[in-house]
Amino acid sequence: MIPIKTFIFDPIDSKALKYAREKLDVVDWTNKEIKNYANAEAVIIRTFQMTKETIDKMPHLKIIAKHGIGLDNIDLKYAKSKGIKVTNTPQANINSVAELVISLTLNCARKVNFSHNIVKAGVGKNSPFELTGFELQNKTVGLIGLGQIGTLVGKKLKAAFNMTVLVYDPYTTETICKTEGFIKCEHLDDVLKESHVVSVSVPLTKDTENLISARELSIMNKNAILINTSRGKVINEKDLYNALQQNKLFGAALDVFAEEPISKDHSLLSCNNFIGTPHNGANTKEALIRMGTESVDEIVTLMNNK
Template sequence: MPECLIVQPIHPAGEEALEAAGIRVRRASAQDMKTVAAEIETADALITRDAGLNAEAMDSARNLKIIANHGIGTNKIDVAHAAELGIPISFTPTANARSVAEHAMMLILACAKRTVEADHAARNGNFRFKFEGGMSELTCKTLGIAGFGTIGRLLGEIAKNGFAMKVLIWSPSADDGTIRDNGFEPAGTLDALLEGSDVISLHRPARPDTHHMINAETLRKMRPHAILVNTARGALIDEAALAEALESGVIRAAGLDVFDPEPLDESSPLTGLRNIVLAPHVAGSTEDALKATALACAQHIVDALANKRPESLVDVAVWESRRKT
């Protein structure tokens, strides 16, 4: 019976789908790579979330034929080494997109309405909080979206249709015609996006060319009342520069679901600021998204072990030269 090792917990529906397909499910006793390397030897398939999978663990997996990444980002998987070994990697680019887009909108609203501060004030009997001001409407404001994948497009639709916001898009991979066809306006450059937006939401992958794309210099290009939101990858933002910008009033507020590194250190200057909303990387963790993602991973594994190419592969070319024994 083929076997799947699950590195981190997934929705039970995913495990049930694997077992119904005749695949034995085994959970790693811990998610660190030393433990995974010791327990992966007999696995034919593996599901990992943000723990990834390193080269050492792959080298210990003599039967491994498919790595199913539970989510979009594969930066913690040694993709190049997997390709060398002929192990395809699948991912789930759309399973949690709606949940992440909604979470980004929630952070935008929480920053605009000072929701966390208002909650704290109410719990402490401070009803004079309402005289402090600093809250704003979103209607007819401009939302700038950096990146135009599924999540960025969905967020744009929520903002435009639900709040009558003007939506600007900057994406090196999307041409102006495609952006306009979706009902949005191209910004042309990152600087134009930052300078022309009341709210900026980041939806770019973590790569060398996007590392700290938001830094002291780019923060100064934003409007003083700007709100910055990140539900993509923590490495997109220089957190020290952001903390300084929030404290000094360079921008008004920020909402972050991702950090670099994770988990966020309790001593981070971000944790002491009032004008920031923090969440522990939960944008894609709604019950709906977790179920859809787990089922997608399970289907990828069922397909791969039946010699059917999974729907979403990081590198399709690896499938043609995949390990078959």
């Protein structure tokens, strides 16, 4: 079997790249040939944009293998019209993203970043009142979206802190929630009103764009934390900035933004009760290896006519 000509446009983990070279005919991001799209039969991408124009430059393309979950950088409709397969790695980064959600939640609850900045600036006393946080034990977390990441976040927080887990997801069932020990809510407002922590894990669609805006933020408890590791445009950033400035929320942390990478001048970064990370949810050694090797495996599957 002749290895398929595979262009890897974005850097991937060295172990995954070694695996790719063993299985495929690889042109990676460091090779000058990467600019000659016409030879590509398969591509592995992370953030590289697979637009109609880019796809048209690859007349022999058979498969687009996404290194990750989100497919919003791929023109899916056009790829389908050309008979090009599109795959992703939905299992590979679940744990890494879930652990980041918990990291950001603890960071916000205990004001870790704010404390660090105060120490760097010169702190005159121990335990300043303005750094008072709150415990997660026996509190309530609201999950917006009960996909695999949301489910794992809920299970970890329930096990570690005995948190009550509320769920808003029109596509899940009460039976699924009961199996996990979660409580399904029929309305988003119910989750927002009752939760001390709200974690958003939904894809970006017409229905989820600006899902959390001024009205929804006004419903949340002023002592609550908002976490988003899904897609930036799900939360209205201007409205979130206003809520944080007016102390209508205890804190918020975003790993994703409407425009990426986030600018150092972004208004949210001026808020002491805000934490920003650069779309870093899947950025662990373990997840990068899994995403890279699973992307290769999808191409090999196609080579085997499966």
